[in-house]
Amino acid sequence: MKGHQRRHKIAGDTMASVEELEEVARRCRVHIVNMVHRAQAGHPGGSLSEIDLLAALYKTQLRIRPDEPKWDDRDRFILSKGHASPGMYAILAEMGFITVEDLKSYRVLGGICQGHVDMKWCPGVDFSAGSLGMGLSFGMGSAIAGRLENSDRQVYVMLGDGEIQEGSVWEAAMAAAHHELGNLNVILDRNRIQNDDFCETQMRMFDIPAKWRSFGWNVKEIDGHDMNEILDGLNFLSTSNEGPSILIAHTVKGNGISYMADNPAFHGAAPNDEQYRQAMIELGEVNA
Amino acid sequence: MSKMGATRDGYGEALLQLASNPKVVVLEADLGKSTKSLHFRKAHPERTVSCGIGEQNMLLVGAGLAASGFIPFASTFAIFTERAFEQMRNGVARPNLPVHVCGSHGGTHTGTDGSSAQSIEDLAIYRTLPNVIVMHPSDTVSTRELTIQLAASSSPSYTRTARNKTPVLYEGREEEIKIGKGIKLREGSDVAIIACGVMVSQSLKAAEALEAEGIRATVVDMHTLKPLDADLINELVSTCGALVTAEDHNIIGGLGGAVAEHVVSNTFAPLERIGVHDRFGESGQADEMLDVMRISTPYIVAAAKRAIARKP
Ligand SMILES: Cc1ncc(C[n+]2csc(CCOP(=O)(O)OP(=O)(O)O)c2C)c(N)n1
Ligand SMILES: [Mg+2]
Numbered sequence: 001m002k003g004h005q006r007r008h009k010i011a012g013d014t015m016a017s018v019e020e021l022e023e024v025a026r027r028c029r030v031h032i033v034n035m036v037h038r039a040q041a042g043h044p045g046g047s048l049s050e051i052d053l054l055a056a057l058y059k060t061q062l063r064i065r066p067d068e069p070k071w072d073d074r075d076r077f078i079l080s081k082g083h084a085s086p087g088m089y090a091i092l093a094e095m096g097f098i099t100v101e102d103l104k105s106y107r108v109l110g111g112i113c114q115g116h117v118d119m120k121w122c123p124g125v126d127f128s129a130g131s132l133g134m135g136l137s138f139g140m141g142s143a144i145a146g147r148l149e150n151s152d153r154q155v156y157v158m159l160g161d162g163e164i165q166e167g168s169v170w171e172a173a174m175a176a177a178h179h180e181l182g183n184l185n186v187i188l189d190r191n192r193i194q195n196d197d198f199c200e201t202q203m204r205m206f207d208i209p210a211k212w213r214s215f216g217w218n219v220k221e222i223d224g225h226d227m228n229e230i231l232d233g234l235n236f237l238s239t240s241n242e243g244p245s246i247l248i249a250h251t252v253k254g255n256g257i258s259y260m261a262d263n264p265a266f267h268g269a270a271p272n273d274e275q276y277r278q279a280m281i282e283l284g285e286v287n288a
Numbered sequence: 289m290s291k292m293g294a295t296r297d298g299y300g301e302a303l304l305q306l307a308s309n310p311k312v313v314v315l316e317a318d319l320g321k322s323t324k325s326l327h328f329r330k331a332h333p334e335r336t337v338s339c340g341i342g343e344q345n346m347l348l349v350g351a352g353l354a355a356s357g358f359i360p361f362a363s364t365f366a367i368f369t370e371r372a373f374e375q376m377r378n379g380v381a382r383p384n385l386p387v388h389v390c391g392s393h394g395g396t397h398t399g400t401d402g403s404s405a406q407s408i409e410d411l412a413i414y415r416t417l418p419n420v421i422v423m424h425p426s427d428t429v430s431t432r433e434l435t436i437q438l439a440a441s442s443s444p445s446y447t448r449t450a451r452n453k454t455p456v457l458y459e460g461r462e463e464e465i466k467i468g469k470g471i472k473l474r475e476g477s478d479v480a481i482i483a484c485g486v487m488v489s490q491s492l493k494a495a496e497a498l499e500a501e502g503i504r505a506t507v508v509d510m511h512t513l514k515p516l517d518a519d520l521i522n523e524l525v526s527t528c529g530a531l532v533t534a535e536d537h538n539i540i541g542g543l544g545g546a547v548a549e550h551v552v553s554n555t556f557a558p559l560e561r562i563g564v565h566d567r568f569g570e571s572g573q574a575d576e577m578l579d580v581m582r583i584s585t586p587y588i589v590a591a592a593k594r595a596i597a598r599k600p
Contacts, residue, residue, distance in 0.1 A: 041400050082404065107400035109572035109580065115402035121570075130404020131368065132341055162318060165340035194341065195318045196326070202318050203340025 031090035047087035080135020081160035097124030133166025162194025177216030182241035224249030298431030300324025323363035366391030366407035394448035395536030412541025426488035476504025494588035539563035558598035
C-alpha cells in the first residue's frame with residue numbers, strides 16, 4: 001500500500017499535452033453521440049458537459065490500472081450523476097478498460113454498458129449509480145477506507161448541479177468536513193440545466209461556492225471546457241489536502257453539438273438520423 | 289391493433305381535470321416531463337410547487353399542505369418515492385394525511401434505464417403502511433378515473449404508473465372503475481388470473497392462448513392492491529378453484545403476496561404467483577424485460593396450468 005510515489009501530471013507535462021487531451025475529448029464526444037443515437041435513448045447533455053473534465057482527470061490524474069480494474073490501491077472515481085454514463089463509458093474505452101466495440105452494448109439487453117453506470121456490470125466503474133445524491137456519501141466511505149489503510153489514494157466524485165438539490169449531498173458535505181477528509185474531491189458539473197428545465201426555474205441555488213465554503217470545503221471555480229483551466233483545477237484538487245475540496249466547473253450542457261448546447265431538451269433525448277449526421281460533421285468525423 | 293397508451297399519461301390528464309378544484313395542488317421533483325404533471329404545471333403554475341430534486345422534502349411539503357386542507361398530488365419515479373419512504377410512513381401515513389403520491393416508471397417494463405430505475409418493491413413497501421391506498425392501474429382510462437377519485441379520499445395513497453405503452457382497455461367503460469373494486473375483464477370457470485398494471489394485457493393474451501387449448505380463464509384487473517377486494521377473491525375461489533397472480537414486481541409482498549395472505553386465512557384455492565423472482569432488473573427493451581423476468585404471456589399460461597393441476 002505504501003511506497004507509491006504520487007505523480008502529478010499537470011499542464012505542460014509531456015504525458016498529455018493540451019492538444020492531446022482535446023483530441024481525446026473530441027473522440028469521446030463522438031462515442032457519446034454514437035451511443036445515444038444507436039440506443040435512441042440516454043443522456044447526451046450531461047455526458048457532453050462533463051467530458052473535458054473526465055478526459056483530463058483520467059489521462060493526467062487518476063492512478064489506475066486498466067488491465068487490473070479492481071487493483072486495491074487505485075484512485076476512485078465515482079460518477080454520482082450516473083445517467084451521464086455515455087461520457088464515462090467513452091473515457092473508459094479510451095483508457096482501455098473496455099473496448100470501443102463494448103460501447104455498442106449501451107442500453108442493450110445483457111450489455112456491460114447499462115443505462116446507468118453499474119459496478120456489477122462494467123470494469124472500471126466503482127459505484128452503482130442512477131439515484132442522484134448518493135455518490136458523495138459513498139465517496140466519503142471510500143476516503144475513510146483510504147485513510148484507515150494509510151494510503152494516499154484519492155477519491156473523486158462527480159456531481160451534477162441539479163443533483164446537489166438532494167439533501168443527502170449536504171449530509172455528506174458536512175460530514176466530510178467534520179472528518180477533515182483531504183483525500184475527498186468533488187467535481188461539480190455546473191451546466192445550469194437539470195431534467196425538466198434550467199436549474200433557475202426548478203430550484204434556485206443562489207451562491208453555490210459560498211454554500212460549499214460555509215460547509216468547510218476548499219473551493220475553486222473554473223471554465224470546464226478550457227483544458228488549461230481544467231488542468232489547473234485538477235492540480236488544485238490534488239494539492240489541497242487540508243479538508244475536502246470541490247472544483248466547480250462552469251460548463252455548457254450538450255457542449256460540442258450546436259443544437260444540444262444549453263438546450264434542456266437534450267438532457268435525456270437522442271438525436272434523430274438527420275441530427276446525428278450534423279453532429280458527426282460538427283465533431284469533424286465526416287465532411288459536410 | 290388496439291389503441292395504446294402509457295398509464296402515466298392518464299395521470300397527467302386526471303390532474304388537468306382536477307384543476308377545477310382550487311384545493312388541488314401539484315408537487316414536482318424535477319420529473320414532471322416524465323410523470324406527466326407538466327401539463328398541470330403549464331396550465332396552473334401558481335398551484336404547482338417545484339421541489340427541485342428533493343423527494344424527501346416534497347413528501348412532507350405535501351403533508352403540510354394536506355393538514356391545511358389542500359389536496360396535494362406529488363409525483364416522481366416509483367423508485368425515487370422510496371427515498372422518502374420514512375417521510376411517507378411517519379409524516380403522511382401515521383397522521384393519515386391525504387397526500388397522493390404517484391410513482392411513474394414502475395417495474396422492469398420501464399426498460400433500458402436499467403435496474404436503478406426499475407422499482408420492483410414499491411407495491412410491497414407501501415402496502416405495509418396503515419391507512420395508505422395502493423393502486424397500480426392497467427391503462428390510461430382507469431389511471432385517469434382512479435386518480436380523479438383519489439381527490440375525494442380522506443386517506444393518503446400511492447399509485448404506480450408505467451413508462452411505456454400498453455393497450456387501452458376501458459374506453460367507454462369509465463363507470464366500472466372504482467377504487468377498491470377489481471374488474472372482471474373476461475370470465476371462465478377453470479382458473480382465475482388476477483393481475484395489475486402492465487400484466488393485465490399480458491394476462492388477457494394468456495387467457496386467449498388457454499382458450500385455444502380448451503381452458504377457460506377469468507381475468508381480473510386488480511388495480512387496487514389495498515384495500516384488497518376480498519369479496520371478489522372469495523368469489524373467484526369458489527367459481528374457479530384455482531388462482532394465478534401476475535405482476536411486474538418482486539414475487540415477494542406485492543399483488544401475489546396480498547392474494548396469498550387473503551387466501552391462506554380464508555377459503556383455500558391453489559395459487560401460482562407470476563412476478564420478478566427476487567432479483568434486480570437490467571437494461572433491455574420493455575417487452576424483452578418481461579421475457580427476461582419470466583413474467584410474459586407464456587409464463588402466465590404455464591402457471592395457469594400448474595394451478596389447475598393442483599386443484600384438490
Ligand atoms: C433521486 C433521483 N431523483 C430523480 C432522478 C431523475 N433524474 C435523472 S437525471 C435528473 C436531472 C439531473 O440534473 P443534473 O444533476 O444537473 O445532471 P446533468 O445536468 O449533469 O445531466 C433527474 C431529476 C434521479 N435519477 N434520482
Ligand atoms: Mg445539470
